[in-house]
Amino acid sequence: MKDAVIAEAGLRHSEEVMRLSRMGAMFPSRLSFLRSLTRRLIADKSNVSRHHWDMDAEGFGTAVYSVDLGGHTYSLFAITQPLDPDMRTDRVIAEAWDSAFVLYDGLPNALEIARLSKNAPLQELGQFTQKDLCLSRANKSVRLFDQIVTSLRNGADLPMGMIQDIGYLMRTTAVYGNGKFGIADRSEIDARPGLQGPFMAEMLTVWLIRTFTHDLVEHVGGGKLPDHVKRQLGIGNSTGLGMAPFLVSHPLLLHSWMICRETALARVRVTEFGMDTAVQLIDLSRRAAQHLLEWNIADPLHHARIVKLRREWAGLTCGLTAELLMAEGALDRLLLQSVAGSEDLQELTVSWMIEPFGDLVDGLTECMANPYEPTLDAAMDCAELGSALAVHCGYATAVDFTAPHATEQFWYVSEAKLEPRIGKRHTEAGADRESPLDITRQIHSLAQDLPGHTGPIWQFLAYFPQHRLAVQRVQALADNPYSEIRDNLVDADMAPVDMLRCKLSFFGASKFDPKSQLWTRITLAQGAPLASDLAAEKARDDWWLPVSAP
Amino acid sequence: MAAGVGTLNVSSNQLKMAVLKACRGIGVPVAQAQEVAAAIAASPLALNKLLAHLAKPISSASFDFSFGVDVQNAHLLKDFSVCADAVAQGALPVILRGVAKCDVTQALAQYHGVSAEMDNGNLHVAPHQYPAQRSGRCKVDPDDWRRLGVYAALTYVPETDASRLAGAGAGLTDND
Numbered sequence: 001m002k003d004a005v006i007a008e009a010g011l012r013h014s015e016e017v018m019r020l021s022r023m024g025a026m027f028p029s030r031l032s033f034l035r036s037l038t039r040r041l042i043a044d045k046s047n048v049s050r051h052h053w054d055m056d057a058e059g060f061g062t063a064v065y066s067v068d069l070g071g072h073t074y075s076l077f078a079i080t081q082p083l084d085p086d087m088r089t090d091r092v093i094a095e096a097w098d099s100a101f102v103l104y105d106g107l108p109n110a111l112e113i114a115r116l117s118k119n120a121p122l123q124e125l126g127q128f129t130q131k132d133l134c135l136s137r138a139n140k141s142v143r144l145f146d147q148i149v150t151s152l153r154n155g156a157d158l159p160m161g162m163i164q165d166i167g168y169l170m171r172t173t174a175v176y177g178n179g180k181f182g183i184a185d186r187s188e189i190d191a192r193p194g195l196q197g198p199f200m201a202e203m204l205t206v207w208l209i210r211t212f213t214h215d216l217v218e219h220v221g222g223g224k225l226p227d228h229v230k231r232q233l234g235i236g237n238s239t240g241l242g243m244a245p246f247l248v249s250h251p252l253l254l255h256s257w258m259i260c261r262e263t264a265l266a267r268v269r270v271t272e273f274g275m276d277t278a279v280q281l282i283d284l285s286r287r288a289a290q291h292l293l294e295w296n297i298a299d300p301l302h303h304a305r306i307v308k309l310r311r312e313w314a315g316l317t318c319g320l321t322a323e324l325l326m327a328e329g330a331l332d333r334l335l336l337q338s339v340a341g342s343e344d345l346q347e348l349t350v351s352w353m354i355e356p357f358g359d360l361v362d363g364l365t366e367c368m369a370n371p372y373e374p375t376l377d378a379a380m381d382c383a384e385l386g387s388a389l390a391v392h393c394g395y396a397t398a399v400d401f402t403a404p405h406a407t408e409q410f411w412y413v414s415e416a417k418l419e420p421r422i423g424k425r426h427t428e429a430g431a432d433r434e435s436p437l438d439i440t441r442q443i444h445s446l447a448q449d450l451p452g453h454t455g456p457i458w459q460f461l462a463y464f465p466q467h468r469l470a471v472q473r474v475q476a477l478a479d480n481p482y483s484e485i486r487d488n489l490v491d492a493d494m495a496p497v498d499m500l501r502c503k504l505s506f507f508g509a510s511k512f513d514p515k516s517q518l519w520t521r522i523t524l525a526q527g528a529p530l531a532s533d534l535a536a537e538k539a540r541d542d543w544w545l546p547v548s549a550p
Numbered sequence: 551m552a553a554g555v556g557t558l559n560v561s562s563n564q565l566k567m568a569v570l571k572a573c574r575g576i577g578v579p580v581a582q583a584q585e586v587a588a589a590i591a592a593s594p595l596a597l598n599k600l601l602a603h604l605a606k607p608i609s610s611a612s613f614d615f616s617f618g619v620d621v622q623n624a625h626l627l628k629d630f631s632v633c634a635d636a637v638a639q640g641a642l643p644v645i646l647r648g649v650a651k652c653d654v655t656q657a658l659a660q661y662h663g664v665s666a667e668m669d670n671g672n673l674h675v676a677p678h679q680y681p682a683q684r685s686g687r688c689k690v691d692p693d694d695w696r697r698l699g700v701y702a703a704l705t706y707v708p709e710t711d712a713s714r715l716a717g718a719g720a721g722l723t724d725n726d
Contacts, residue, residue, distance in 0.1 A: 090724045093714070129559070130687055142725055179563030185687065187562070240718050373584070378635035414717065416709040421717030423707070430707035436580045458635035462613040465628055468581035496719075518719025 010266040014481035015395065017258060023485065024498025025343040026505035027351040030358060030544060031261055034508030036365045037203040038528055040194050042539045044069055048211060048531035051075070051107065058082075059220040062117055065208050066107050067531075070193030074133070074201075075104040076208035077116045080216065088139050090173045090238035090521075092419035097123070099170060101212075103134035103205040105184065123174070124417070128182040134205040135183050138170040138213075141236065145169050145217060152221025163232050164294060164548045167511055167523040169213040171236025175202045190369070198253065198369050199507060206524055210235035211531045227530060232548065234526030237509065240519045241420040244499040245411070248437045251476060251483035256370040257506050258482035264354045264361035269332040271360060278322035280356040284544065285317040288352055291545040297513045305344055312345040355544045374476040374483075376468065378458040382450060385457055385471065389447045392477040395486040396443040408492035411435040422496065422518060439473055440488045446470040510546055557689040565688060566591040568698050569600065575704030577608040578627045586627050589654075589661035594688035596653035601694060603627050603654055604701045618643040626654060633675045634662035646673040 016022070028035070040046075052064035059080055066075040080099045087096045100120040108116060112131070119126030123137055144166045147159045177199070178186040189195045195204075214230045225233075247254050292310045297303050316338055324330060331353055338349040354361055389397060399406055410431045414421050425431045436442070446467045453460045461468050476483050488494060495517040504512070509522035526546035529539030566587045573583035590596055603626050611629045614620040619636040621629060624646050633644045649655070651668045659666040665678035707713070715722075 085725045086723065088725050089720075089722055091718060091720055091722065093718075130561075139724060179561030182559065182561055182564055185562045185685075187685070238720075238724070240720060376581075376631075376635065378639055412707040413705060414709050414713060415703070415706040416714065418706065419718055421707070421713055422719075423713060423717060428713070429710075430713075433705050433707050435705070436574070456639060458632055458639060459613075459615060461635070462611075462615075462619075462629075462632045465582060465632065466579045468579055468631065469584075472581055515721075516719035 010270075011259070011262040012265070014258075015486060017262060018482055018484060018486045020485060020487040020494065020498040022343045022347065023502035024495065025347040026502050027348050028505050028508045028510055028544065029261065029264075029351040029354050030541075031264060031354065031361065031365055031368070032506055032508035033197060033199050033368075034203045034207065034525060034528065035541065035544075036197050036362075037194075037200055037207065038539070038543075039362070039541050041067070041069065041207075041534055042529065042541060044194065045534070045537065047535050048208070050215070052113065053215075053219075055080070055216070055219055057220070059216050062113060063212060063215070064104075064108060064113065065211060065531075067204070067208065069204065070195065072192055072194075073106055074204060075107050076205065076212065077102045077104050077108060077113065077120060078209070078212045079117055079120050081121060083139070085142075088142075090139060090171065090240075092174070092240065092242060093417045094137075094173065095417075096121070097137040097173065098139045099137065099212075101134075101136040101138070101205065101209055102128075102132050102183075103136075103201055103208070105131045105133050105189070124181050126181065130184045130188060132183040133177065133189060133201050135174075135176040135181060136172050136205055136209065137174060138172045138209060138235075139238075140170050141166050141168060148217050148225070149221040152218065152223035152225070155223070158225070158229060160229075160548070163229060165296065166236075167232065167526045167546070168210075168234050168236035169217055170209070171238050171521060172206060172209065173238050174242075175205055175237075177202050190371070196369055197365060198257070203507065206235050206237070207528065210525050210528075214530070227532060230530055231527055231533075231543075232546070234523045234528065234546065236521060236523055237504075238519070238521050239500050239504060241411070241422060241496055243503055244496045245420065245435065245437055247485065247499050247503055248439060248489065250370075251374060251473060252372050252480055253370045254485075255480040255483040256368050260364040260368050261350075261354075262482070264357075264364055265335075265350050267360050268353050268357050269335060271331075271357065272328070273326065273357075275322055275326065277356045278325040281325055281352070282320060282322055284352055284355050285313075285320060287547055288348060288545055289313055289317070290547040291510070294548055295511055297511075299514050299516075302512070302514050305342070308342060309344045309348065312341040313348065316341065316345065316349065351544070358541070374472040376458075376461075376472050377475050378456065378461075380457045380475060382453045382455060382457055382460055385474065386450055388474050388478055389443070389450070392481070393443050393447065393474060396440040396488075397447045399440060399444055399488050399491075401441055401444055405492035406488060407441070407490050409490050409494060411437045411489070425490070436469070438488075438490045439470070439484060440486075441490060442467070442470040443474060446474065556692060558692050558695050559687065559689055560695070561687055562591045562685040565594055565597070565690065566685070568695075568702050569597075571705050572600075572604055572698050572701035573627055575701040576604055576627075578625075582628050582631045585631055585661060586658065588685075589657040591685040592661060592683040593653070593657035594690060596657040597690055597694050597698065599653040601697050602652075604698075615641070618645070621646045622648070624649055626658070630655070630658045630662070630675075634658075634664050637662075637664045637675050637677055642676065644675040646675065649673040 048067045055061035063078045083098050151158050338346045410425045497514045511523040513521040527543035533539035569590045570587035609625045611624040612622045636644045655666040665676045
């Protein structure tokens, strides 16, 4: 039976939670999808097998890995090819990559391997079938890959500092699922055990790619990496604007993710726990401190936030003892104390507090998938909609959209490989082809046109068909308070990287490394169990916030 | 169109997204475009006839609510949604004047759980129940797919040097 979210009264208010700045401060938690996946792999006693390995000495060729999950076999097909450095870009506009991958339904035979070898490197231009569940590509972290190869070939010390700083051998630049470019629709697999949660096939893909990158560097270097080093090597990801629209176009799914996280927090705030859990919280607070120390990035603004967070975290957790934590209401008081600090501190505190309480919160992950989209309640009266606007949409109706900065930016899709981009409305062409992510503005516009109208909303929409989406979204807010980002996504000050961080934190990403306000690199699965850990039955669900190996 | 040799095998989501963009490309509001996209994904054989509707300029319909709903000058893709709403609320009869029954009207009718039948040269929308629909992978005519792509491309912004450099917030090479 599915777990259930709790009554709204005990949750942090959506007006507080659904602000871009807070979403841009989120950390991974034990509810993150990659954590859910590895828990499932551990529970299933899944084994990863390398069925095919046809690589030359330089590491160019093909490989196939398979894993059993929930009664089905899935395979990762990998192909690597030489790449001209001038062609190596993480952007969507790239046309070639160091490696390409397909998550395949079943175990591919020789014919299928030939088909995948031909099409996977083409990515968006390839021809795919229902057997192809995810499509991905990755580029090497050239510095780290080459350095480790050199160390392995020479029998020299591994570059542990670089390994810790970079954290991955390759970074994916796209992981496509749900029917993109002709691969299988999510509806084909979303009822399968192990793949029911959000982005589970994508998470399985990246976890298997990580395994492949370990094998590849060992193959080219001609030596073995110790397991503790491999665990430090996650899989990188480079993410741009393409990820952001998903949060806007799947409001009910966003609500499900958020309310599960907020429910987990609400449960933890009032739970009683014993010495073991208290000690675990202390250990985790130290791990978080170490993680913050080891999280160093180039962007000065974001690095300043990390530096501040280090101080704040020390201030919040310094002097904590297991006995103090076990006092009645101690966690709740700590959370309230964190509110005096930055949103970074508050959100780190949330993820930290949830971490030891798997028994209390892990069941919530079953509530995080949500296939529904807002629908219109056509019977609603205009007056009732007006009330809903007043109650739920102050964040939108209060914006002065006549001010140029309120509409400064516009989201669009470029003709160039359909790369999502952002433009400046008042100085660049293209706003007439704007992507409809300006929900706040649409709700504002609805609120402007609604007064004076009476009767059922469907009649209003006959005259104002352009407001149908806004009406649906406002109606949805009543029962799904976390479904809307409560900020203006076309404002001059809007930073898309905040949306990216929110979504990526749900994936389980850490070491956020923004390269601009539109683009970030991250690390996934750093510290996660290895395939060999699963085989040896020594995999542990204890890798919240990666830190360097002891 | 008989599916077979010379057809494209596309995923349901691929078709849905392409139709959504195409509808947006000609100016159908987003919510209605989403509904058309879901309807066509569930009834992919209607794709060919959809192209004819995409070719029509978006019109401003006039509604008369004095007896049921009487719609003149409708654009099917924009205005069918509100007709289905009216049926769901019991505002009968619902008449779309000058709109002919076709695969697209049937796809939209199925999606919204209504019927759409011709009577005296007009399309009458009425309550109806269908078995549950399930979208799936489908075969489409490559020329239909190409033509759909032309409408979808109306949502894409031509590239400039400036947008290539600054629009996505990342550099052009990543050899680190």
